[in-house]
Amino acid sequence: MSNVAPIALAELRDLRLAFGEKEILSDLNLQVPSKARLVVLGQSGSGKSTLLRLILGILKPTSGDVFFKGHNVTRMPRRRLNRIRQKIGMVYQYSALISSLSVRDNLALPLEELTRKTRKEIDQLVDEKLTLVGMAEARDKMPSELSGGMRKRIGLARGIIMDPELILYDEPTAGLDPVISSVIDDLIISLSEKIGATSIIVTHEMESAFKIGTHMAMLYKGKIIAEDTPEHFKNTDDPVVSQFISGNTQGPILEDTPLL
Numbered sequence: 521m522s523n524v525a526p527i528a529l530a531e532l533r534d535l536r537l538a539f540g541e542k543e544i545l546s547d548l549n550l551q552v553p554s555k556a557r558l559v560v561l562g563q564s565g566s567g568k569s570t571l572l573r574l575i576l577g578i579l580k581p582t583s584g585d586v587f588f589k590g591h592n593v594t595r596m597p598r599r600r601l602n603r604i605r606q607k608i609g610m611v612y613q614y615s616a617l618i619s620s621l622s623v624r625d626n627l628a629l630p631l632e633e634l635t636r637k638t639r640k641e642i643d644q645l646v647d648e649k650l651t652l653v654g655m656a657e658a659r660d661k662m663p664s665e666l667s668g669g670m671r672k673r674i675g676l677a678r679g680i681i682m683d684p685e686l687i688l689y690d691e692p693t694a695g696l697d698p699v700i701s702s703v704i705d706d707l708i709i710s711l712s713e714k715i716g717a718t719s720i721i722v723t724h725e726m727e728s729a730f731k732i733g734t735h736m737a738m739l740y741k742g743k744i745i746a747e748d749t750p751e752h753f754k755n756t757d758d759p760v761v762s763q764f765i766s767g768n769t770q771g772p773i774l775e776d777t778p779l780l
């Protein structure tokens with residue numbers, strides 16, 4: 521028995537990221553509790569996808585640190601970083617399947633490239649993941665034969681193919697109709713429970729956010745300005761958070777945002 525607080529699975533500390541002269545993130549701090557489904561809210565262009573790329577390690581911060589399971593991945597040699605990255609699954613906004621490969625081959629690719637598994641073992645894992653997302657019968661189809669919602673499910677299956685401990689979702693329901701969105705939300709919840717993974721879900725869709733999230737954080741002007749439970753977010757006094765989650769046109773957000 522111990523009273524020590526659980527260690528965050530991932531942590532961003534005093535992070536700053538600039539593209540040339542343009543500062544996208546600054547003084548950003550974020551803790552990702554183990555087993556959480558952390559929803560990161562933020563306006564379009566606020567740096568949400570950039571944040572995920574920093575956690576995935578495909579982008580290096582200008583300064584500050586990214587920790588994964590206590591390891592500082594910003595200062596890690598490439599080979600070790602690549603090993604760590606295998607424990608992080610990414611589900612992209614637009615599924616990002618390779619159009620010339622079948623569903624089976626899209627899912628098999630990371631296993632073929634990164635593991636020494638036999639073809640039989642790979643096929644077994646592919647089938648297992650497809651079953652988890654309810655798409656076992658799509659195994660031999662090409663991406664172009666699938667609807668947007670089905671492609672999204674395959675994207676989810678590919679995101680978990682390496683049994684990640686952390687799954688990053690970039691606007692998983694963007695562009696989907698409300699019914700399919702709701703199915704994908706349910707799937708995100710059931711996947712996180714079935715495989716025991718921690719998830720970070722980036723979205724600006726409030727209904728999804730409150731349905732999925734066990735924790736919430738709001739990205740605004742390059743910083744995490746609030747990190748709390750969904751209940752506290754709903755009852756917040758913070759004018760930015762409250763305006764964002766209510767979709768109110770009156771408040772600090774519009775005043776601060778230059779109209780193009």
Ligand SMILES: Nc1ncnc2c1ncn2[C@@H]1O[C@H](COP(=O)(O)OP(=O)(O)O)[C@@H](O)[C@H]1O
Pocket residue numbers: 539544562563564565566567568569570571
């Ligand atoms: N590789 C890049 N080079 C320069 N600017 C970029 C790059 N990637 C993103 N940006 C800029 O960073 C900002 C945040 O982008 P992004 O993380 O995609 O926002 P979000 O996902 O919240 O919509 C935007 O202003 C975008 O134009």
Ligand SMILES: [Mg+2]
Pocket residue numbers: 568569570690
């Ligand atoms: Mg984005």
